[in-house]
Amino acid sequence: xGALAAVVLAIAAVFGVPWIREILTxxxxxxxxxxxxxxxxxxxxxxxxxxxxxxxxxxxxxxxLLVELDxxxxxxxxxxxxxxxxxxxxxxxxxxxxxxxIEAQARSQRWKLQHAMEDVENQIALxxxxxxxxxxxxxTLTLAxxxxxxxxxxxxxxxxxxxxxxxxxxxxxxxRAEVTQAxxxxxxxxxxxxxxxxxxxxxxxxxxxxxxxxTFSSVRQAQSELIQSSAELxxxxxxxxxxxxxxxxxxxxxxxxxxxxxxxxxxxxxxxVKQAEAKLESxxxxxxxxxxxxxxxxxxxxxxxxxxxxxxxxxxxxxxxQGLMAIRSLREIWVDANFKETELRDLRIGQxxxxxxxxxxxxxxxxxxxxxxxxxxxxxxxLLPPQNATGNFVKVVQRLPVxxxxxxxxxxxxxxxxGLSVVPYVYLNRPATGPDAGKRLQASVPQTSASAAAxxxxxxxxxx
Numbered sequence: 001x002g003a004l005a006a007v008v009l010a011i012a013a014v015f016g017v018p019w020i021r022e023i024l025t026x027x028x029x030x031x032x033x034x035x036x037x038x039x040x041x042x043x044x045x046x047x048x049x050x051x052x053x054x055x056x057x058x059x060x061x062x063x064x065l066l067v068e069l070d071x072x073x074x075x076x077x078x079x080x081x082x083x084x085x086x087x088x089x090x091x092x093x094x095x096x097x098x099x100x101x102i103e104a105q106a107r108s109q110r111w112k113l114q115h116a117m118e119d120v121e122n123q124i125a126l127x128x129x130x131x132x133x134x135x136x137x138x139x140t141l142t143l144a145x146x147x148x149x150x151x152x153x154x155x156x157x158x159x160x161x162x163x164x165x166x167x168x169x170x171x172x173x174x175x176r177a178e179v180t181q182a183x184x185x186x187x188x189x190x191x192x193x194x195x196x197x198x199x200x201x202x203x204x205x206x207x208x209x210x211x212x213x214x215t216f217s218s219v220r221q222a223q224s225e226l227i228q229s230s231a232e233l234x235x236x237x238x239x240x241x242x243x244x245x246x247x248x249x250x251x252x253x254x255x256x257x258x259x260x261x262x263x264x265x266x267x268x269x270x271x272x273v274k275q276a277e278a279k280l281e282s283x284x285x286x287x288x289x290x291x292x293x294x295x296x297x298x299x300x301x302x303x304x305x306x307x308x309x310x311x312x313x314x315x316x317x318x319x320x321x322q323g324l325m326a327i328r329s330l331r332e333i334w335v336d337a338n339f340k341e342t343e344l345r346d347l348r349i350g351q352x353x354x355x356x357x358x359x360x361x362x363x364x365x366x367x368x369x370x371x372x373x374x375x376x377x378x379x380x381x382x383l384l385p386p387q388n389a390t391g392n393f394v395k396v397v398q399r400l401p402v403x404x405x406x407x408x409x410x411x412x413x414x415x416x417x418x419g420l421s422v423v424p425y426v427y428l429n430r431p432a433t434g435p436d437a438g439k440r441l442q443a444s445v446p447q448t449s450a451s452a453a454a455x456x457x458x459x460x461x462x463x464x
Contacts, residue, residue, distance in 0.1 A: 025429045027343050031399060032422040034357070036333030039303050041066060041325050043318045044296035047073065056310050060301045060327065067312060067324055069297040078294055081287040088280035095276035096267065099233065103263050106229035113222035113243055120193070120216045124208055127189045131206035134182035141175035148172040214242045233266045305329040328418055330411040335368060337424045338399040341377070349373075349439050350432030353404050356423040357416060364414055367407040369434055370426065372442050374401040 047069035054066050151168040154160030186205050187197040194217060199205060223243045267273065310325040312318065335355055339347065347370060355366040377398040404424055409416075432438045 026425045026427055027339065027347065028423060028425045029337055029339050029343070030421075030423050032335055032337035032404075032424050034333060034416045034418055034420040034422060035336045036418050037303075037329045038308075038418075039305070039327045039329070040323045041299060041301070041327060042321050042323050043067075043069070043299060044320060045069070045074070045293045046319050047297060047317070049312055049314050049316045049318060052310075052312055052314055054307045054310070054325070056307055056325075058307045059305070059330075060307060061304050062301055064301045065298055066301055066307075067299040069299070069318070071294060071297045074290065074294040074297055078287070078290045081283065081290040084283045085280070085287050088276070088283040092273070092276040092280050095270075095272045099267050099270040099273055102229055102232045102270070103267060106226065106233060107263065109222060109226040109229055110247070113219065113226050114247065116216070116219045116222045117214070117243060120212060120219060123189060123193055124212065127186065127193070127208065128206050130182060130186045130189060131204075134179065134186060134205070137175065137178040137182045141172075141179050144168070144172040144175035211242075214244060219243055232272070233270050235266065299324065301327055303327055303329055304331065330415065331409070333409075333416055333418070334371070334406065335404040335422050335424060337402045337404055337422070337426075339402055341398045341400060344373075344400060344402075346428045347373075347402065347426060348432050348437070349442065350434045350437030351426050351428065352430045352433070353424045353426040355404065355406070356425070358421040358423075359417070360414065366409065366414075366416070368404040368424065369407055370402060370432075371405040371434075372403045373440055374403070376400075 049067060050070045051068040052066075053068070054060060054064075060066065148168040148171070151160050151165050155162065155165045190205070191197055193208065193212065195208060199207060220243075223246065226246070305327040308326045308328055312324040318324065349370050349372060351370045353368040353370065355368045356362065357364070357366065377400050404426075406416075436442050
């Protein structure tokens with residue numbers, strides 16, 4: 001009898017001590033299951049399905065063709081958009097040629113304005129010369145009159161001959177004619193300058209307004225023509241500017257005042273060219289969108305996984321955003337273990353866990369590691385969370401989902417399927433390892449500017 005008791009005690013020690021140690025050093029729950037990412041494959045453009053290349057339970061790799069839509073309508077749109085781009089390119093070349101013609105016209109009008117200003121200045125200088133000539137003619141006339149009068153007296157006293165008298169009389173007539181001619185020339189020049197033939201109150205015949213070269217009608221006309229041409233080249237001048245100010249401002253567009261460089265820089269920035277370039281860019285963007293829509297006729301897998309919930313067949317008409325099937329990832333899976341709140345005291349991120357899956361029984365143990373805690377119990381995350389502040393309250397022990405990631409998981413060897421029951425054993429006495437070890441909250445996920453700003457090239461699927 002004593003021997004039997006000893007054997008029983010030995011067996012109890014062999015099997016009971018490890019069991020008791022496991023109870024004291026681990027936390028376990030039978031409310032756990034396998035979970036993973038599910039990607040819904042959706043159409044990016046509407047159309048009729050021409051081919052479906054996969055079925056439920058087919059394994060696919062990222063980039064594999066799943067469904068193909070009828071491409072012909074989108075090919076027609078691409079051809080139309082290409083023709084629009086060609087037309088826009090031709091319009092741009094025509095606009096550049098037209099602007100070059102306007103450039104040549106502006107060159108001519110600039111010289112015309114400068115010549116008009118110089119012509120006015122020359123007329124003013126000529127007027128001053130004619131006034132000086134008139135003064136000279138008047139002096140000559142005064143001398144001729146004095147000599148004539150003196151000769152006339154000498155003839156009466158027979159001191160001078162009749163021949164000398166005739167000569168002095170002819171010189172006087174010539175001097176008077178020269179004065180008249182000089183005065184007529186002055187009147188003509190003044191009238192050509194837009195001035196009265198005779199100044200008011202007998203003023204100076206050579207006196208002209210100081211800004212006549214800026215306000216004269218031919219100068220103003222040349223300025224208006226240049227303003228119009230400059231506006232077509234993208235240069236806006238104020239009508240209040242003087243011609244001289246306009247030319248000075250124009251020359252300032254180049255540090256060295258090089259006319260050829262100035263005009264060469266005006267052609268690309270002309271409004272007509274800018275407008276044609278904008279239309280070309282818009283046509284090219286439309287073509288890019290049409291080609292993109294054509295590529296979207298091929299619906300591809302965005303992740304590696306297995307096809308589930310296929311609900312599309314050839315001949316179906318689908319809409320943009322319509323879900324066609326789902327792809328469940330084989331590698332991006334984890335275990336959601338719902339521990340009681342009374343069991344969470346010693347749990348931390350990074351603690352090791354052994355995962356027993358009912359599908360494999362005790363034959364296969366999957367190593368795992370706690371990677372995070374859900375920010376809320378299952379009841380608070382439900383569609384209708386409890387309202388404990390009203391009515392009678394009965395305390396119920398809550399469960400918090402704890403995510404356990406698998407370590408060294410190989411889906412090709414022992415695959416795990418979404419929803420399988422799992423019994424996890426978390427070891428409390430082993431040191432936590434990995435990122436955020438020993439914490440209850442994960443650190444912030446770093447976001448680089450490139451990853452945050454870079455658009456997804458072909459987002460044919462969205463994650464759930």
